[in-house]
Amino acid sequence: MKQKAAKKPQKSLYNPRKSKVSIAGAAWFHEGLISALAGRQEEAAQFFQVGAELGSAEAQVALGYCFQKGEGVEQDLEQAVSWFRKAAEQEFAGGQVILGYCYHKGLGVEQDLEQAVSWFRKAADQGDGEAQAALGYCYNKGLGVEQDLEEGVSWYRKAAKQGYAAGQSGLGYCYMKGEGVEQDVEQGISWYQKAAKQGHAEAQFNLALCYENGTGVEQDAKQAVFWYRKAAKQGNAKAQSKLDELVKKKKKHADQ
Template identity: 25%
Template sequence: MNIQIIEKVIDVFNQYGDTIRFDIERFEEVLNDLAFNMMDECYLVVLGMKLGVFEAMIFDEDFEMSRYVDYLCQYASLKEEEALFMVSVYAHLIESIGYYFEIPDIENFLRQAYQEQNFSHLYVLARTYFLGFGVTQDYEKAFEIFSYLHDNGILESCYYLGYMYEHGDGVEQDIAKALAYYREQCDSQSSLRLGLFYMYGQYVEQDSNQAMHYFLNSHEKESYLYQGILLERQKDYSSAFQAYLKGAKCFQKDCLYKTGLLLKLGLGVELNMDDAIHYLTYGYYLLHEECAYELAMLYFDGVALKKDVKKALQYLHQAARLNSYEACLLLSQFYELGRYVKKHHGYALSYYQQAQMIKEGKEKAYEII
């Protein structure tokens, strides 16, 4: 499966307008013509639209990838790999295109909810303003409603109030208040935030044990990633692998990469190249740049996979487009030396500059942490 189908679908929308998706036969015809070398990918994209999956995802406020994958496997008889690819393509299409719709009369709904003291409706509306889902994002309005809910004993609002205080969204930044709200109702989301505070020493003294405590209390799929990172720091690779594997089962893309990498290296788990390729491929479907790079290297090496320079270069170029530092550096060398590709000093310089920009961006991100 080739993630470049995303670009082809966007090209179709740009050329014919987004509404072509409602004329599925025409959309299928145009897409097949444009992506004639990706028939399997075209089939899955069109099938999902016929099944209404794309439309459902557009209007899904609480999108969870695994839920759609399970549904497609059970009711559309798709293989897990096919289902994941379809859902991932749609998720990135929706993010790229930026679908926007408005909930009519939302202010009337809000007034009515206040009048009736309907806290469940107020909570939904607060999240709507917080997320900007069906309404222009308005943190101040969200803060106002969540504060009202908190004053009335609705502690589910604590995470959102903590988040807004942490980031200064809709209210002046106040880390002490953010921590207080996170700790008041230490649910799954709040636990993840507190774990990150202690893991990186943000606003509190760095404490790996406290960080792990909070990550273990969280059911957010990202918590498995941070558990694994902490365990790797302790050289407990076996436990780290198990943590990453839990995240990978939830399709957390960094966990998919880490799981595949440890399987490839035989670190903390018995070496298994077939399983490594499986998880790296899933990570590639989720547009993970290092998964694409690792797959490129496997095709270059010709050990676990049959050597295929053409496929290797395809994965390598896609990894570079996804901002893989290693991929950009390697392509720079290839174009400079004329290895596998025609020598081109302009391309070599361009990829080298991109690699440096990626490196500088990561260093700045690390400094912020």
């Protein structure tokens, strides 16, 4: 049975006096990573907790994920937020962006879109690509901030240039629709392709749509099916619906 809280290893192993607290915390974090990669989730959570209590922001985020997902400990969303916040308050971008997502989704904390934007911005200003893409999305949709399509494009572009798939997909969408930037279908396709090749499901779906309809590319049913299937395998319901639709059409033509 999973524990409510992660336990520390035996006291004989827990001796932070041997090195500076920050270095010790990082060491416990790395021990936790080794355990997690080996599938020893409870042990990993124990190591992460030691590192987190020693002030390692990385360990605090890792422990927060354990509580959020219920890996090695009993799931506790509020406890997860507590650890994410500790990391975020150390100005650790990884903690800031995940705390932003918690506020955005209302996970372990009351939903607050303005707070979400605030934390995304802190991480984005540090150059975090995930946060930049999230902030771009908020500006594009007007979530927690006044809608500003050009500002949305600006943040998407920052993330895209770092190779972050969500930024590439968002930027592709803006070019396709002409939102915050002059419409440029070729540019849109190019960014969709970059994100799709990295496994971004929404980009794969949108790229498939383009191949199905011949938007910005030569119409190609095989390529459409290829990318719909990629997206569907990741749980994209729209892609699965499209696949089912194409199978029905193919069967109908075969019966005629």
